[in-house]
Amino acid sequence: MKQPVAYEDAVDLLDADHIAVKKMFIDYGALCEDGAAADHKRALAERICQALTVHAQLEEELFYPEVRKVIGADDLMDEALDEHAHAKNVIARIRAMKATDAAYDATVTELGALIDRHVLEEREQMFLKARQAPLDLRGLALPLLKRKRKLTQKTTPPTSKETA
Amino acid sequence: MKALVYNGPHDVSVDNVPDAKIERSTDVLVKVTSTNICGSDLHMYEGRTGMEPGRILGHENLGVVIEVGAAVDRVKVGDRVCLPFNIGCGFCANCEKGLSGFCLTVNPGTAGGAYGFAGMGPYSGGQAELLRVPYGDFNCLVLPRDSQEKENDYVMLSDIFPTGYHATELAGVQPGESVVIYGAGPVGLMAACSAVLKGASQVMVVDTHKDRLQLAEKLGAIAIDNTEGDGIERIMELTGGQGADRGCECVGFQCCNMHREEVPNLTMNSLVQTVKATGRIGVVGVFIPEDPHAQDKLAKKGQIAFDFGQFWIKGQSIGTGQANVKAYNRRLSRLIEHDKVKPSWIVSHELPLERAPEAYKSFDKREKGWTKVILKP
Numbered sequence: 001m002k003q004p005v006a007y008e009d010a011v012d013l014l015d016a017d018h019i020a021v022k023k024m025f026i027d028y029g030a031l032c033e034d035g036a037a038a039d040h041k042r043a044l045a046e047r048i049c050q051a052l053t054v055h056a057q058l059e060e061e062l063f064y065p066e067v068r069k070v071i072g073a074d075d076l077m078d079e080a081l082d083e084h085a086h087a088k089n090v091i092a093r094i095r096a097m098k099a100t101d102a103a104y105d106a107t108v109t110e111l112g113a114l115i116d117r118h119v120l121e122e123r124e125q126m127f128l129k130a131r132q133a134p135l136d137l138r139g140l141a142l143p144l145l146k147r148k149r150k151l152t153q154k155t156t157p158p159t160s161k162e163t164a
Numbered sequence: 165m166k167a168l169v170y171n172g173p174h175d176v177s178v179d180n181v182p183d184a185k186i187e188r189s190t191d192v193l194v195k196v197t198s199t200n201i202c203g204s205d206l207h208m209y210e211g212r213t214g215m216e217p218g219r220i221l222g223h224e225n226l227g228v229v230i231e232v233g234a235a236v237d238r239v240k241v242g243d244r245v246c247l248p249f250n251i252g253c254g255f256c257a258n259c260e261k262g263l264s265g266f267c268l269t270v271n272p273g274t275a276g277g278a279y280g281f282a283g284m285g286p287y288s289g290g291q292a293e294l295l296r297v298p299y300g301d302f303n304c305l306v307l308p309r310d311s312q313e314k315e316n317d318y319v320m321l322s323d324i325f326p327t328g329y330h331a332t333e334l335a336g337v338q339p340g341e342s343v344v345i346y347g348a349g350p351v352g353l354m355a356a357c358s359a360v361l362k363g364a365s366q367v368m369v370v371d372t373h374k375d376r377l378q379l380a381e382k383l384g385a386i387a388i389d390n391t392e393g394d395g396i397e398r399i400m401e402l403t404g405g406q407g408a409d410r411g412c413e414c415v416g417f418q419c420c421n422m423h424r425e426e427v428p429n430l431t432m433n434s435l436v437q438t439v440k441a442t443g444r445i446g447v448v449g450v451f452i453p454e455d456p457h458a459q460d461k462l463a464k465k466g467q468i469a470f471d472f473g474q475f476w477i478k479g480q481s482i483g484t485g486q487a488n489v490k491a492y493n494r495r496l497s498r499l500i501e502h503d504k505v506k507p508s509w510i511v512s513h514e515l516p517l518e519r520a521p522e523a524y525k526s527f528d529k530r531e532k533g534w535t536k537v538i539l540k541p
Contacts, residue, residue: 008268015273026454030465116214119273124286127272132188 005145009137010063011127013144017055018119024048025112032105042099045108049091052115054151056084062144067126070133076125083118090114166541167220167292168520173211174528176521181220184294189235192300194245198319199290200224201520201537202249203349204281204450206528207418212457213282222291222539223249223279224322226315229304230294238301244311245304246497247297248489249323251277251287254302265488270298276486291520293541305493308501316508316538317500320354324536325496325507327448327487328354331412332362334446334483339363344399344407344438346431347414348376348387350510350536351448355412356385357505364410368402370395370434372422375532379510393422399438407440416449417463428460429468436471441478448487510536517541 007013024044031041060081068077090111097104130137165183170176186193199222208215229243239245251271252264258275259267270277271285277298280289288296297303307318328351337343343359345352348371359367360383369380370388377387386402388395399408419431428451435445453466462469475482499505512535515523523537 011272018273026465029454029456030461033461033464120214120216120283123271123273128270128286131269131272 005142007141007145009131010140010144011131011137013141013148014055014059014063015123015127017051018115018122021048021051021055021115022119024051025108025115028108028112038099038104041105041108045094045099045104048108048111049094052087052091052111054148056088057151058144058148060084062147063140066135066140067130067133070135071126071129073125073129076121076129080118080122080126083114083121087111087114087118165293166517168222168289168517168539170208170215170217170219170221172217174209174525176209176221176524178518178520181292184288184292184296186231186233187296188298189233190299190301191233192229192236192239192245192297192304193231194225194227194247194290194295194297194304195230196225196227196290196292196295196541198226198315199292199517199539199541200319200322200324201291201523201527201539202323203351203416205524207416207450207452208282209524209528210418212418212455213452215282219280220289220292221280222289223281224319224324225249225279225290225295226307226319226322227290227295229300232300236300239304239306243304244307245297246307246318246321246493247279247290247295247303248305248321248326248493249278249281250486250489251279251285251298252302252490253299259302262491263488264302264490265486291517291539291541293517303490305497308497310501314500314508316511316514317506318497319538320507320510321489321493321497321500323487323489324350324354324510325357326489326492327351328356328414329358329492329496330487331355331414331446331448332358332410333492334444334448334485335410335412336444336446336483337362337364337410340365341409342366342368342403343410343412344368344370344435345385345412345414346370346419346435347412347449348373348380349414352376352412352414353379353383353510353535354507355414355448356380356383357507359410359412360384361499361505366402366408368399368408370399372420373530376535379535382509391422396434396437403438403440407438407443409440409443411435411439411443411445413445413447413449417451417455417468419449426459426463428458428463429470432468433471436475436478436480439478439480441480443478443480445480445482447482447484451484511538513537515539
């Protein structure tokens, strides 16, 4: 039996990542508060980095170019790309560190703050403009989901066949 | 135009900013004539939210329409309108059902939009001379003909009256039932007013501020002064040891104990204790998903230590969330039009916009006698 795609549109699909990652950052803060073991924190930080890496790639490959064509706000799109570049830089720093490093927690927190700002700008500016523009966001959800599956295949194989 | 701008924690100022204008053909532009300071503005004022510096505050707005977009049919220039603090589109799955506080389209990523509110979308607040109202036909409540003389009543339809009413709806208050309300701030008092309207047999209002409790008594409610921490015993005594049929939470995450220390689970656990078995609790006080500035470890990640075992054993249920103002404001406006209620009795101060910064300061300190401030831009 075919499983229909549940996301209303591309914005909902991308925002689901934002919501999931936000929860992980809050959990990370709680681990720090509780003085959790380094490997515990490392595992969560790696999940965050992995989720953000896939998310950024999805946006850059498939979402941003389509949005750029229709919303007439190149500076907004350029700013978003700059923020991605900045985030990737911080992710690389986290991945190069040991979780026992003195600056580890602060670097993950720095990433969290960066993502908070980026997400707020996307939601309040780009996503709204995209939804109000003549752009097939409903249709765009399908290639995004397909690509996301591909990029996350190794870690989470799809359990049922879907009409992606 | 002049507007009240948030600069950072405990720092707001009235500045000259670019005029609000029609941005989309579905917008309406309103010249604001009354705009209230709300208790939830204080969460932002105190820097306890993700509010961005530079934003204009104000989500309890009323004014005169001065321009309408090309796609606006119903609302006309010259109409006096009250704006629900929620911004809804009118056509998403939630707005369709009357749940306009959880609109799925105006604020991507989060359900619900509002004016000048942290995390509720890019919309500017109305503590300003002009306000842009998105989807004007849906969001404007065109007021009855007596709106000018009763402006201070009608402006309460933007938030606190419907929000207080919503608390009693979430709790399921029915005629003859007893209700305990935590919080005698403007929303708690409006909840008490709504419970009285619905014919509750006993309305008990718990707080530690004597000036506010006096207002509750004026409504015909029983004031429970919890300064000595014996509020729960009083309620149990008044309800024959059973607890009230219904409970309303009108305080939120910054609730304080008698020593003015924040104890975020205080009101919720008190309600579990003072509402009867199988009773229902309506929560309209604001709780937030993370609170980095909290003292409490749980509160930092948006959690409270909730007496869930007691809650389960008593078979209670709970309803939560912000009020869907559109679902109630037209009905409630009729009560004002026909002189059945006069919510302006709550107003303690009427000030020009220029004096907003001092009003924030006094209101934030809960200075005696500061219950509700209306700004007149």
